[in-house]
Amino acid sequence: MRPRHALIIEDEILIAMEIEELLKEQGFTTVAIAESPLEALDCALKRKPDLITADYRIVGGTGVEAVSMIMAHLGPIPVVYVTGHVKALGDQDKDMVVQKPILPRALAGAWQHALQAA
Numbered sequence: 485m486r487p488r489h490a491l492i493i494e495d496e497i498l499i500a501m502e503i504e505e506l507l508k509e510q511g512f513t514t515v516a517i518a519e520s521p522l523e524a525l526d527c528a529l530k531r532k533p534d535l536i537t538a539d540y541r542i543v544g545g546t547g548v549e550a551v552s553m554i555m556a557h558l559g560p561i562p563v564v565y566v567t568g569h570v571k572a573l574g575d576q577d578k579d580m581v582v583q584k585p586i587l588p589r590a591l592a593g594a595w596q597h598a599l600q601a602a
Contacts, residue, residue, distance in 0.1 A: 491527055494542065
């Protein structure tokens with residue numbers, strides 16, 4: 485199995501570390517963490533992620549804005565939104581949204597669905 489890299493867009497470090505731990509348990513070998521849209525874009529340009537997890541509200545904008553900027557540069561990438569603001573995501577595929585507090589099984593199912601949908 486090839487190494488997988490994830491980008492976590494989250495401005496609360498404890499939550500980012502929790503997501504990192506869960507993704508590593510599920511086979512991701514490397515992780516980058518960004519807390520703003522511009523930092524997320526910079527991380528993605530340095531190493532294209534196989535998966536992005538994004539909170540809705542982050543420093544300096546939203547995870548949706550960060551994901552849009554990344555995809556404008558790198559093309560489609562599987563995304564899972566991990567947020568307490570599910571309604572703010574509007575018409576996002578609910579199978580790729582994990583509500584906080586995070587349940588490991590929900591995160592695993594969402595990223596697998598996101599990879600299949602990509």
